Amino acid sequence: MAENSGVVFLGQNKVEVQSIDFPKMQNPAGKKINHGVILKVVSTNICGSDQHMVRGRTTAPTGMVLGHEITGEIIEAGADVEYLKVGDLVTVPFNVACGRCRTCREQQTGVCLNVNPGRAGGAYGYVDMGGWVGGQAKFVMVPYADFNLIKFPDKAQAMEKIKDLTMLSDILPTGFHGAVMAGVGVGSIVYIAGAGPVGLAAAASAQILGAALVMVGDMNPDRLKHAKKVGFTPIDLTKGDNLGDLIAQVVGMPEVDAAVDAVGFEARAQGNLKMRFGLGWAKSHRFYTGQTPVLKYNRQLIQAILHDRLPIAKIVNATVIPLDDAANGYKDFDSGVAKKFILDPNGLLGKAA
Amino acid sequence: MAENSGVVFLGQNKVEVQSIDFPKMQNPAGKKINHGVILKVVSTNICGSDQHMVRGRTTAPTGMVLGHEITGEIIEAGADVEYLKVGDLVTVPFNVACGRCRTCREQQTGVCLNVNPGRAGGAYGYVDMGGWVGGQAKFVMVPYADFNLIKFPDKAQAMEKIKDLTMLSDILPTGFHGAVMAGVGVGSIVYIAGAGPVGLAAAASAQILGAALVMVGDMNPDRLKHAKKVGFTPIDLTKGDNLGDLIAQVVGMPEVDAAVDAVGFEARAQGNLKMRFGLGWAKSHRFYTGQTPVLKYNRQLIQAILHDRLPIAKIVNATVIPLDDAANGYKDFDSGVAKKFILDPNGLLGKAA
């Protein structure tokens, strides 16, 4: 059996690549399963939500293997896996989902009722998400493989676009979900709060949904510069106190058709949302929360990428680094560089990088 | 020209029926209009939102004529009114709407851009809603009549169900909007917070939308008793601190498919909504605000009423009183009786009452 190694959380601001167990065909409770596959990880990205844990703002236990943005090749398939086979190159939605409960049947895989005894919704390598081992590693196990995975039909073609396709596991459908739920459509004037990778993915999503104008606000000059370079209208939040005024300077009025928050809960000390009734209430607002159900979107996003409609790698400035450099990747990302880091655990991205 | 009288706001907890001007064919800015009609008011209801003003929690100016729930007969029609004529019996949506702006064209008449210089959305007899004269009166003017009004095809049939049809101007579509936005559908398990008239209208709406079970929570024993009498499952909020537990006693688990808040901002000292990120956020919630766009719903609700599918008068315990008793009606309603008061300004409801 092959050896394995992965990114392990060791406490606040400390991660390290260590030797870890080779994946087993069992669920976190230790029950043997037949519906899983074991993947040789082709690419796995560092996510902003990994930082919530690494920064010590959660109860993530030390020793946990991180990583929920995974693309890989099947090297072993359980007896109940009927529609995938060894050698297939697949994208892994970050949501672990059973495909058999009420919410999965309704395409709400982000709140699967069966994969996390603690509450609805599971994920790989994440605190309170069911205990599934993370995929910033050489090898990882994916359960309910027939349901969760989508195979790329042409492996060589997919490897050529792997830096784009690796974004399908989380960041792209997360941004897309934001844009869809915000009601972005053809001709929309859109504001995205935050020019980090998720903000840029939301902006790219707004673009392909037909938005007329996509503004991206941030205070980080590098990120604003990059946002502009890849075709969005930067809003420099250091230039004024009133967002409406900054928007009016672009649009002619302090109004947009749709807005997406891609900053996240760390922007506030409290992690609370406050909304005044009265005038705000009267505006007929809609407000949505929740994790994206990746599987609802990734087939269509794959097609958009494969037909050159969605250059997400370029938009988020995808940057490949070896698995062994993961700790530096975390550090750089934390500093606010305008990059999205892809780990290359098995040295397969050579050409793509 | 006929004399007019109406319910006038005279300061905190003080309303009085006084002689008022006969309606003019002009907008609040004093500009003559041709698209309006003057109605002899057949019925006009006291609304919980009138109480916000009367209780002194708003900046409503004294001297204002109240009333935005209006049904009436056309006694005069402007030159540009093409599809209605004198003698027609019509229901008046509480939203004043122009029918010509972007939001009206998109069925969002609750945020019409043209009828209120202060902000989006207008109403009759309401603070900050554009200055349109209220309709708790003998006569009232309705602008953009062809767009706003729906005529009852058979006047005699309509007068027989007038206590139901009078609820079309606000309370029924308000409850219906709540139920629709909450996603109520066939088989839904529903919780409505508040057993006042709007809560009951939301419950009735949930029922006709196909809900399997409609629970209505309140602390007022009379209102709970009435809710039960008309077919809903009462949840007595004085019986426990935890709503989930009270619901679980009925449903078997602390969970519903859809919920509607029909209590309103007075329930909190601050008029703010607070929502914790984290667990709450992860549940994929949706949250909606805003006034109902009556015109989007009232045609279908009329048909449901006329075909005996929606006995809303009985459900909200419609109670007719003379216009001159309006002050008492406000007082009784404020005390929390399980009644919805209909004013009868022209003595036309005799039989219906």
Next chain:
Amino acid sequence: MAENSGVVFLGQNKVEVQSIDFPKMQNPAGKKINHGVILKVVSTNICGSDQHMVRGRTTAPTGMVLGHEITGEIIEAGADVEYLKVGDLVTVPFNVACGRCRTCREQQTGVCLNVNPGRAGGAYGYVDMGGWVGGQAKFVMVPYADFNLIKFPDKAQAMEKIKDLTMLSDILPTGFHGAVMAGVGVGSIVYIAGAGPVGLAAAASAQILGAALVMVGDMNPDRLKHAKKVGFTPIDLTKGDNLGDLIAQVVGMPEVDAAVDAVGFEARAQGNLKMRFGLGWAKSHRFYTGQTPVLKYNRQLIQAILHDRLPIAKIVNATVIPLDDAANGYKDFDSGVAKKFILDPNGLLGKAA
């Protein structure tokens, strides 16, 4: 191993209850599966679409075991069945679906891509639908059980309403799909063509979707009489040549908001639909085809039945007969009686009947 018997198709107008194989845990190609369950059949209905085969209008092979409307109790569960167990009482959607392909993930289980090598979509006991053995039998095998089946939470309660719940496997969601696709909603004026069981299920569905008025047209006096008895407005098609006129006599104009065809292809010699462009085209029509995806609807329909909102057994005149009387049931149904036949293969419906 228990013995089995079932309804076997023996050629035009000929069916017979014969001894058949006990179900095996394998797919029609003979491959062993772990995701299936074996059911003791509690109830199984005769469907109008079974008649297409029995009347000899299809290429159904003799020897085929019929039956796709199945409710049963699990007596054996494969190793990969995780969320159901022996003893569970479950409803079986007539669509065999894998829960793992693109269409199943999108709730389009009626066109599953994996269960029928011939084309999209599978069913039990039906020609050209993948070769899955039918369930008008004592025992039957259901694959992909975790995905396909819904368990009734309270077995005793379910057995009390079994004559209603048995309609969940096909006829009720079929009628519901028709009503939903036709756009029936609160206040709709609806016309259903055909007062057979599916027409009545569509009518019942329109009712719970909030229709103001549900008309059902037919030429069979018994079926019209029954439709009237259970609360719909019968349209006797023998009374005139022009459907518009007959509708206008009820509604006042020759117009409805939504219409459902519940007659089927046998109404025409050719099995073709013809539509004139020009005026018909200009009316902005919508036209839908296809089999209902049962799993999309049955959870909500279960809740409606269990909470006494949808008395479908009474509406379709559910009539229980022993399995051994199946041949007579087919004959009676073919004659146009106003009944829906439920077979009772294991004598478990005694009390319900």
Next chain:
Amino acid sequence: MAENSGVVFLGQNKVEVQSIDFPKMQNPAGKKINHGVILKVVSTNICGSDQHMVRGRTTAPTGMVLGHEITGEIIEAGADVEYLKVGDLVTVPFNVACGRCRTCREQQTGVCLNVNPGRAGGAYGYVDMGGWVGGQAKFVMVPYADFNLIKFPDKAQAMEKIKDLTMLSDILPTGFHGAVMAGVGVGSIVYIAGAGPVGLAAAASAQILGAALVMVGDMNPDRLKHAKKVGFTPIDLTKGDNLGDLIAQVVGMPEVDAAVDAVGFEARAQGNLKMRFGLGWAKSHRFYTGQTPVLKYNRQLIQAILHDRLPIAKIVNATVIPLDDAANGYKDFDSGVAKKFILDPNGLLGKAA
């Protein structure tokens, strides 16, 4: 009062620019109206549906002024026009709509109930569409102006893109409606039948809706060549009998996610649609008919054009000709050239052309 001239239909294959009446503020029945405006026509296009009349396939009366694709400047406004003024540059939806009936309120302006006594739906210069005078002329009257018209906020900016914006009156929203009703979304594989202007507009619409791949089929080599030049994948229908095979050569399988018919009824001698039940029926198809409700789409399409997301003029090969050359324009268009002709009745397009 200014003189007027316009394109007059004089019988099969015969149109001529003649002197015509200056527009009056009255409806086709001769009733004076206050809600209309008179426009100096800035641009007005020749439409494929004009050809239906000119080719003699309709009952269009001789003497009729043609033209329903109109953009113009207001030179006179009725007393009831409140939100537009003289000098405004506006786009005119081809659908004449009252903005006051049930269907207009529901955004279905293509089947307005009030503007055509013969049936639902009106248009300018078109047989059986209510008798509204056409706009291939120097001047034209538009009723219900506040409702129907959308003003371009910046006139100079609009004149710079006038060859794009002129497509808003019909062809672009017609193509967009086709793409929307066909379900085109992000990542869709799309087939458009017909590479004429409407087909190209549907293709452009599919593109901005996020389609991954847009194929356009035709037999006309010039049109195919142009379709390729502007970015679509041409399907040469002369290369094979089986469309599925031609599609499979591009996509790898004979299957698309969405299809739009942009050929029209002239493709068939009979003007009938035939659909086989059975296999076709089982595929869960959806089929839509009707004219586009322009007003539902043109605001968002304007924004897309003004922000350089939708170069529709280039895509349909917009070609400006003087009004006096209209007859030649009709002839050339009839011959199948890959052009969309814009008439310039008042010599205002000099720069744009």
